Amino acid sequence: MKNIFLLTLSLLCNQLLNAQSIKVSGTVVDKNGHPLAQVSINEENVGLIALTTTTGAFEILVKDSTHRIIFQLPRYTNHVQKFNANSSNVKIVLNGGKGDSITPGLLAEVSVVGHAPLVKKNYTASQSISISGDGSGSYMSRRMPMQENEEYASRTENDFHRVKNAALSTFSIDVDRASYSNVRRYLNDGQLPPKNAVKIEELINYFDYNYPQPEAGNPAGISAELGNCPWNKEHFLARIAVQAEKIPTTSLPSSNLVFLIDVSGSMWSENKLPLVKKAFRVLVDQLRPQDRVAIVTYAGNAGLVLESTPGSQKSKILNAIDELQAGGSTAGGAGIQLAYKIAQLNLIAPGNNRVILATDGDFNVGISNPGSLQDLISKEKEKGIYLSVLGFGMGNLKDDNLETLADKGNGNYAYIDNFEEARRTFVTEFGGTMFTVADDVKLQIEFNPKWIKAYRLVGYENRLLNDEDFNDDKKDAGEMGSGHTVTALYELVPVNAVFRQGKIDDLKYQEVVSLSKYSQEVLTVKMRYKKPGQKQSLLLSKVLMMNAYKNTEAKASEDFRFSAAVATFGLILSDSKYKSSASFDMALTLAKNAKGNDEEGYRAEFIQMIKKAALLANTTAKNEVGTK
Template sequence: MKLLGYMGMFFLVLGNLYAQQIKITGKVTDEQNLPLPGVNIIIKGTTSGAQTDFDGLYTLVAKAGDILMFSYVGFETKEVQVSSNSSLINVNLKASSSALEEVVITGYATTRSRRVVKHSIASSTISKRKRRKSKNQTGLRGHVAGVHISKAPKLSSTNAIKIRGISAISKAEQPLYIIDGVPLDGKDINRIRGIDPAKISKVEVLKNANASALYGAKAKNGCVIITTHSGNYNVDNHESYKEIVENDFKQVQIAPLSTFSIDVDKASYSNVRRMINNGNKIPSDAIKIEEMINYFDYSYDQPLEEHPFAIHTEYASTPWNKDTQLVKIGLKGKEIPQKDIPASNLVFLIDVSGSMSDANKLPLLKKAFTLLVQQLREKDKVSIVVYAGAAGVVLKPTSGAYKNKINQALQSLSAGGSTAGGEGLKLAYKLASRNFIKNGNNRVILATDGDFNVGMRSDKDMKNLIQEKRKSNVFLTCLGFGMGNYKDSTLETLAHTGNGNHAYIDTMQEAQKILGKEFGGTLYTIAKDVKIQVEFNPSIVKAYRLIGYENRLLNDEDFADDTKDAGELGSGHTVTALYEIVPIGSKSSYVKEVSNLKYTNASLDKNYTNELLTVKFRYKKPKEEKSIKIEHTLTTSKFDKVSQDFNFAASVAWFGMKLRNSKYIKNQNLEDIITLANKNKDKDNQGYKSEFVRLMRSYQDL
């Protein structure tokens, strides 16, 4: 009996020991004690685990008695048993002497090493004759060991692909599919059947722990790697844009104030231009009218007073609706000569994931950045951070005097792997903060298609990250590249949250504009958190609506709240906003009658009968947190005394509304829009306004 009692106590203690949850942290290094990022730590016999960050650090929860498996490509797998006091486990991995010869490993380095994991990869190059016989993935059957492809029932057009040794686990579990270096989300798996077998060059299969070692927990069920002849196969168009709900008319007696943040972004115009030139359908949410208007230069006078921008207002009849009037509000930022711009601490954060392999992505990006490098001065310094499956430093802070060294680092980059954008942003901000220049121009320049598929992925997660990082007084510029999976919404969110700007580069011409001609405005902020609040005079204006800026609207009380974020104004930038107004006495089907108020009696002040509106501005100096307020009044005496700038901006807004199928334009005639733009495109030294006219004619022919 005593023996049974002892045994019971033994098993009770043992059970408590093994049930104990322990939070384990540690660092994984190589034989030179250098940190290893991306090491997979798996609890043996489970799919639970973690991965090391850029500094080789990890955190996970395990039980006493668990065995941790540390695996990394090119190194021997190491097993460590967890004990009751194993809160810190540091591991040193040894390089494998016999495993590797033939798999491409890409990530944060500037060079590539080709290796193979023994017994983990089955590979087949499909001959042309065999491809001609194939009509779908079943053409791969028999060519790759361990791959079983079965014909689906007649009601489904999808073939089932399973890897030997995996299908026994669960019929619902699928391997990770990677096409030309791009991992596919679960929602895309069925689209693999749409790949033309004639386009497939090679198929590789990774099984067991080796799949997880290369591609993380997503590959726990194995991995099918498909390489096409083009090397840049796109499964589908996954471009995304934030929803835009067009601004409606508001009645002045009920809502006399209109408040919004400025927006100097220009991405929408160049993106729309790309779609028209390619003959693509334009998603309505891709059309941000304020960004189209602000793409162009206007002949606004420079500021003469102490404020960093000048204010210009004018109004006239609306060209697309004879019953309304159009008001233009323009800002002109002070132009700072390049030699007078403070020393710059720039971190180029470059996406080198597989989705960036297209000619209009990383190859264009590298050429575009050489334009920026040419303008750097000796007192400026540049660092380069890249990210794919992990993030890393390619170029430590380097003086602008060493342009060849910076360009060589850029040209050495190549694309491949998944997209850990969140890790890249963290590392870039860390580097920028470490090399911060007091009273200088400190900025991260993110260049990507915005397709983040590892780690942080949602716009909300990214916004929260940048809100924290912007406290460092490091600004953010986002440059979008490419098509097919361009994530405009993500880049817009990052730029707005990071006290920065957003542009889309589709050609070297656009690169020259953004990184060459407008270098100062793109990279040097002269005023931050710039807000506009317009108060309309109810004795003259019945109703109004702001054209565009739907994603930049603010509450009226936000205007005086210095904690509320708003847009930034760069050196030499112009900002233009248009309001369509319905004058008192004019009837409009857009303005609905509202019942009389019982408790509020709004009386009109007779002293301001010649004032149409008052526009108020608040801004902060780049290094300060208290805003400065200025005001400007537009009187009725200026009606119809308008400039060519007014008419050209109106033509751009008119075309943008037509593209969006706006319910607020009565005249839909494209030829009238072209005529208005053509008559008012003087002072077009760079030819952008003439290009706009040609673009509208191209759209007319679609």
């Protein structure tokens, strides 16, 4: 009886709140009338109250007519408006612009707290979750879990290794960043991501860093930095960085591209095929007359929609894209076979020959056996035809499958959650996405036992190699595109620190070597890579000295501190057993203090993601307590 009374009282409070609030609905578009997804809508003195849908739609309840409503999206100028009465079909226009989109003095101190957003359009299901937890009736719209058919490979987190027992750490580089945009999609949908969807290395590598350019003649260069570990003050944190050469677009080789597009029935929703079409339109705009594009689709049967067409005929290519429609089952294997056949018929040597696959990841007809698909892709790679993979949509994403296909095809894997991510992939980072400058890039780090007792690689669990693989040129590894950066973080236990991970007796028969010659060296980084089309690898190395240690946070570079902020965020979301004192507040403080120039606004967006995750985690914890 008491519970019924409290429920009735809560509903009555909500009705009273809604009666006093102002209901506003409409759409947010850019200056050209294109809908803008995931625009943050903030109410002055309240905080984040809603996000726009993939069609730019929103529906909000405004607490007070005197409050300003701020519409905010990175790389766009803020729109500020007051609403004095219920309004529908409101059209908000955000003007494009670079730089930090947060207006000084207005949003810099906005807190993310929940309040009455009711964004339910285009969702198959939704629910409201209590944000305030105090019975005030404050709610945040939350999509019901949509990942019932999504697949993420389970991963075993990297452990600490004692230097005396295992002085070498070897792994393949990874320039994929799909995990970051996928995590962003979950947070913007009002959900914390599954733990296995969080790949810390991909979160870190989503961002650009101001690393030194490689020396002349080298397609990539190495740098390293040593500082304190934020989440464990007794430990060091080492940052290993690789910067690829950035080639001007005018100097890039001609491209022979085949768009392989999934038009099966599962691709009908707004954030799938319609977004695919917008993404490829952006790519077509970047083509030069010497570039060529063909389009292959698959759904039940594979078909050639557009023969290989020069970039000078953009209207013909765009018309073929516009006519694509979703329907049928998914014959992914057959589509890939046809795409490679078309690429081979139009091969440019030397040149950039690439199949670009766009799908939600479901292969259920045709060559669906993972081993057969991978063998096919590996053989085509040897012929000089690479594969890049773009994942779209929710509810059906096969993350591990798509990443594996891209790895076998010497390409990269990206998850496109909105139009802005498509713009970044195909415009801002066109060279890095499309043009490889170094193949089979491997890193091997040797640690000096004089300074380091144990180490742990943060992330890269599915990129680990055996130590002997480093010098084996037949062993496949990751690729780097023009201008790409790769960052790897190691948590290091200093030699004089207490190491709490078990105890191993001292060994009796190991050779004791004088380290006087290398006494100030903390570690040595070695990198092997191949120039595209070559079979023999080349070697680069970099030594990190102890006198370069930054013993305070203030002395560490902005890039070091920001990558540490992203790692902290990833440790929490993945519920790492090594997260120690990591917290959302720690990640937020680090990120704010290391935001730097942030010309494209990506770091400002990350700061908002931390706030959303903290809000959702707090709400989830309160709800779990309430059910006990």
